[in-house]
Amino acid sequence: MPELMKYGLYFLIGGVVVSLSTYLGTKGEGFLAALASTFPAITGVTFVLIYLNGGYDATLIYAKNLLWFVPPWLAYVGFMIVALNHLGFWVTMAGSLAVYMGCVGLLRLALR
Numbered sequence: 001m002p003e004l005m006k007y008g009l010y011f012l013i014g015g016v017v018v019s020l021s022t023y024l025g026t027k028g029e030g031f032l033a034a035l036a037s038t039f040p041a042i043t044g045v046t047f048v049l050i051y052l053n054g055g056y057d058a059t060l061i062y063a064k065n066l067l068w069f070v071p072p073w074l075a076y077v078g079f080m081i082v083a084l085n086h087l088g089f090w091v092t093m094a095g096s097l098a099v100y101m102g103c104v105g106l107l108r109l110a111l112r
Contacts, residue, residue, distance in 0.1 A: 013045055068111070072103035
């Protein structure tokens with residue numbers, strides 16, 4: 001498969017997941033929207049594609065490094081839950097992203 005076609009397929013897969021999550025969320029199906037967003041389909045597809053393109057070692061490295069991003073993601077979602085009612089959506093979204101990136105930065109420094 002040509003390189004450009006592969007990346008187009010990756011883009012479409014990601015877009016389908018985002019569209020499904022958004023659709024379910026706007027219909028008041030928060031649990032299903034969250035499930036669609038966090039379902040390991042994207043991670044699973046990523047595992048398969050890394051394995052097919054980079055092999056066992058590349059897949060293992062990706063899987064191990066993926067775990068490091070669980071605590072920053074929990075901080076990101078936790079900030080959203082705690083602050084949304086107090087700060088409004090846009091400020092909370094910016095704050096959540098700042099918290100996430102701050103945690104990733106601290107993680108990066110700690111892993112050096």
